[in-house]
Amino acid sequence: MALPLPPGSTIGILGGGQLGRMLSQAASKLGFDVVILDPEENSPAGRVSRGQIVAAYDDPTALTVLGRVSDVVTFEFENVPAASVETLAGAGALVAPGPTALSTAQDRVVEKTFLNAVGATTVDFAQVDTVEDLVAGLERLGVPALLKTRREGYDGKGQVWIRNVSEAADAFAAIGERPAILEAKAAFKRELSVIAARGHDGSVAVYPLGENHHADGVLSTTLAPARVDAKTAARAIEIAEAILDGLDYIGVIGVELFDLGKGVLLVNEIAPRVHNTGHWTQDGCVCDQFEQHIRAIAGWPLGPTAAHARIEMTNLLGDAVDQWAELAAEPDARLHLYGKTDARPGRKMAHVNRVLGKA
Amino acid sequence: MALPLPPGSTIGILGGGQLGRMLSQAASKLGFDVVILDPEENSPAGRVSRGQIVAAYDDPTALTVLGRVSDVVTFEFENVPAASVETLAGAGALVAPGPTALSTAQDRVVEKTFLNAVGATTVDFAQVDTVEDLVAGLERLGVPALLKTRREGYDGKGQVWIRNVSEAADAFAAIGERPAILEAKAAFKRELSVIAARGHDGSVAVYPLGENHHADGVLSTTLAPARVDAKTAARAIEIAEAILDGLDYIGVIGVELFDLGKGVLLVNEIAPRVHNTGHWTQDGCVCDQFEQHIRAIAGWPLGPTAAHARIEMTNLLGDAVDQWAELAAEPDARLHLYGKTDARPGRKMAHVNRVLGKA
Known part of the structure; x- marks a missing residue:
């Protein structure tokens, strides 16, 4: 076609x-x-x-x-x-996106190796296949450090913080002794994310940064556009472009960042798809991340990414969705409900974008 | 329920x-x-x-x-x-809306009688069942005057302008000698429309006015919010409220208006549904006419109606939809395609909302 x-x-x-x-x-x-x-x-x-x-x-x-x-x-x-x-x-x-992007994002060691290779710096890390690897990694990276399975696991699942080398064997057992990655702790001030897209023609479009807050390992809110200095904004664009070009990527990508201050950003992880931290674009931008992804994969020109409104996005997990009637009455709250019937604890049921003002 | x-x-x-x-x-x-x-x-x-x-x-x-x-x-x-x-x-x-709203809007004589009864003034009109009625109507209302079938007909179909009383019999034949209405010509400066909604609790929400331009009897563009003086804006709200309350209406309604200047508005016709002249709200308001209608009929609180952007909506009829690729490349053009495969001449295939600036 x-x-x-x-x-x-x-x-x-x-x-x-x-x-x-x-x-x-x-x-x-x-x-x-x-x-x-x-x-x-x-x-x-x-x-x-x-x-x-x-x-x-x-x-x-x-x-x-x-x-x-x-x-x-x-x-x-x-x-x-x-x-x-x-x-x-x-x-x-x-x-779209293609097999390279998927396989890179599926394995945390491959992902971090790729990121550092294209200049999208991450925390120090060690590949862990045995308890011996883990102990060596803890000695090199220091504690606390975060042990994660190389594959799968999201929203805080399949990972454990290690605060002492003596916990190594227990921690490795806790993640099922699966192939893993050990990550140094980043001394970050806050968590940001950047949503970006790349088209079949290699054009790139980058949305303003979002500032993210998690609760129990799950995204709770995104405030966007995040207040950042020009150096940080420019660095985020640079990182997004390096990743997209490096993967010969087609579509929207979500890039989670640690903000270390003074324009220094580390990449936490990438998601080769539309991303929960980009939901604010639905009510903050004329072309949201979902339309952008469709445009990119269909070979259409990418849409504009400027924000016209400042948004606070809040996830409604489990029975928090029962607040729908109150939220519907808030004039500045835009509700997005997912049509799920079973509001299990922690399940993403909906989100609300609150319009805080003009961007 | x-x-x-x-x-x-x-x-x-x-x-x-x-x-x-x-x-x-x-x-x-x-x-x-x-x-x-x-x-x-x-x-x-x-x-x-x-x-x-x-x-x-x-x-x-x-x-x-x-x-x-x-x-x-x-x-x-x-x-x-x-x-x-x-x-x-x-x-x-x-x-929702209920049977009264539907039956009122289905018959142009009933509709105009209702409108005038609630203070939403229309042009003078005459009920026409015979050629004799038509001749009498033409003598009372003057020429030119517009003969329309009482029921059905839209986008300029089922209607004929009469410029001389001698044309009466031919005109009546042209509309199939069906029960009809004869309407006096309004000396209007421009065509406006107001989109409004009423909830189950009787609350009313009114969008800013749109200015409409037709070609061959079919809506071509809407510019909204229309530039109007305070008196005209207030009168439009008054008219919308009178109609909605008079019909005990639930949902979104479209009210087409003739602007005679100096705050004088005549109602041309009402549509008891979402309306083509309200499509601009998709990209001009945080809660568009479609969400507003769903909120109203579901008993939810009505959403805000203020415009955050000034929009020019253009209908893409027939093969005008072939412009999609150029339009997709215009950064300020928001495309809405209807998923119709057969682009017959004059068929509404899509519309584009161009963001002209902040409202």
Whole structure:
């Protein structure tokens, strides 16, 4: 299929959660049809899309069907098996972002090695395959240090802080003695993130920075545009461009940053997809991260990224969604509900963007 | 079902065109499920909704099913048969707007009689059932005057200008000798419209005025907020409130106005639904007319109506939609494509909102 994809083309999305749902809504605004692949029937995204294939993400038949009906296939999560990407591409679909971006983001050692290679500095780290590796790493990096599984784990899962070398064996056991990474602690003042996009033509668009606050390892709020000096803003753009170009990336990426002050930023991690810390763009920018991602993967020109409003985004987890009626009555609160019925504790049910004023 | 309807409730929409599509997108943003009733398979709205019932709008079985699965049913057009509304209500669904609003807007004589009764002045008019009525009307109202069928007809269809009494019989024949209305010509400076909403609790919210330009009887552009003096703005709000209260209305209404200058406004016609001249609110207001309609019919508090940006909305008719690639490259142009495949001449395919600056 020649790019740009014309309206009426079909976009396939692996994953039917809230990110898939908001991607689908953005795609339909641009006249695209959307087909979701998700094992859960009537997924949040499936309910607002032309169709849903109900199957596992690694089901070869389902992937072949999705690849055949789609002009481009994208993802709402990074842990897409390489074999799935091959099956999709084999069925004739463009896949964006591509396999390099996915495989890089799936392994924390590969990711950090790549980041430092392109000048997007991270904390010091050590590859950990044995308790001996872990002890050596703790001696080199000092304590406290953070032990994480190399693969999977998000929202604070699969990771443990080590405060003393004597805890090494217990900590390694706690993460299942899986291949791991040990990360030095960053003396950061605050956590920022930058949402950026790259098109098929190599053009890059970068949104203003967001300032993020977590609770129990899960994003709680984003304030954006974050108040930053010019040096920090310029450095964030530099980092985003280095990563996007280094991965020959297509689509929107989320880059989590540690702000060390004086314009020094370390990259915490990258997410090769639309990102929770970019939800503020829905009400702060004329072209939000979801439309931007669709534009990028469809070969359309990237949209503008300037903010017209200052936004505080708050995640509504579990039964916090029960506040919907009060929030609906707040004139400056824009509600985004995901259509999930089961408000399990900690589950992302909705978010609210509060308009704080003009940007 | 008690109001406000909680997220997860189902909204039924009669009509699967672009208005139904944008209503469905707004509803899903608030966590509602949507079911469309439309005779065309895979309608623009059906493709972004949880489900579609493919049947005629007056099919009693289809209406009963829609009424049963929906907590509230609404419409994207005004020509809903009274019997359909009864069937829906009989199946247990709330119907909004209600039968009074629909029946009033369906008959131009009833509509104008109602409008004048509530102080929302219109041009002089005459009811026409025979050529004799028409001749008498022309003598009373003068020429030129506009002959329209009482029912149906939109975008300039089913109407004819009469410039001489001698044309009466031909004109009446041209509209099929159907029950008609003869309208005096208004000496207006420009055409405005006001989009307003009323909730179940009687609260009213009114958007800033739009200035409309038509070509061949079809809306071409809306510029909003229109530049108007305080007296005109106040009068528009007064008119909207009188109409909404007079109809005990629930939902969004579009009111087309003739601006005679010096704060004098005549009502041209009302549309008991979201309205093409309100599309600018998608990119000019934080709560657009589609979300506002969903809020109103679901018993939620109405959202804010202030404009944060000045917008020029342009309809893309027929093959004008082929400009999508150039428009996508304009940084201040926000594209809204309807997912229609057949770009017949004059068919509404998309619209573009150009952000002209801050409001």
